[in-house]
Amino acid sequence: MKYIISLIFIMCAATIGFAQDNEGIQFQNISIDKAFDAAKKENKLVFVDYSTVGCKPCKQMEIEIFVLPEVAEVVNENFVSVKIDPIKNKAEEKRAREEYGVTGFPTFIFLNSEGKVLKDYSGYQNKEEFLTLVKEVLILK
Numbered sequence: 089m090k091y092i093i094s095l096i097f098i099m100c101a102a103t104i105g106f107a108q109d110n111e112g113i114q115f116q117n118i119s120i121d122k123a124f125d126a127a128k129k130e131n132k133l134v135f136v137d138y139s140t141v142g143c144k145p146c147k148q149m150e151i152e153i154f155v156l157p158e159v160a161e162v163v164n165e166n167f168v169s170v171k172i173d174p175i176k177n178k179a180e181e182k183r184a185r186e187e188y189g190v191t192g193f194p195t196f197i198f199l200n201s202e203g204k205v206l207k208d209y210s211g212y213q214n215k216e217e218f219l220t221l222v223k224e225v226l227i228l229k
Contacts, residue, residue: 112155113163115171120183127168127201133229135167136197138190140175145212146194153218162222167198198225 115137116123123134137154139146153159163169174181174190184190188197188208195210198221206228209221 112160113169114160115169118170120170120172120180123168123170124199124201124203130168132201133167133206133225134197134199134201135163135169136188136199137169137171138174138184138188138193138195138197139171140173140193143193148212149194149218153213153215156215159215159218159222162219162226166222166226196221198222200229 113135116126118126120134120136123136126132127134137149139149154163172180172184174184184195188195188205190197190210192210194212196208197205198207199205207221207225213221
């Protein structure tokens, strides 16, 4: 019986460890301004994903691209990431439209810690396209 319990414990621990390694991009539940503060402290850039509920390309990015280990690794190492639904947050909707020219979803905005836009892109991207975009931003850094 002890053997079975030990085996179950080991399997659960391994599963939890595996799941934690594959969380994908770690989006923080903070404002863009707080992301700038965090980016300054951590010497990182800021990645903002403007997406909305019911947006099919937004959901595709979330479940197909942002969960990939190779994508998550480069983004988590170099960016403070924030996901914002401007439809649910009217203050952020105004900022998205007026400051960043967001007109469709998903829109990705890459900024330095001072708020300067380094690059932006709207629409679904496959893994290679998204990684190329991220690498271009890192070169501009």
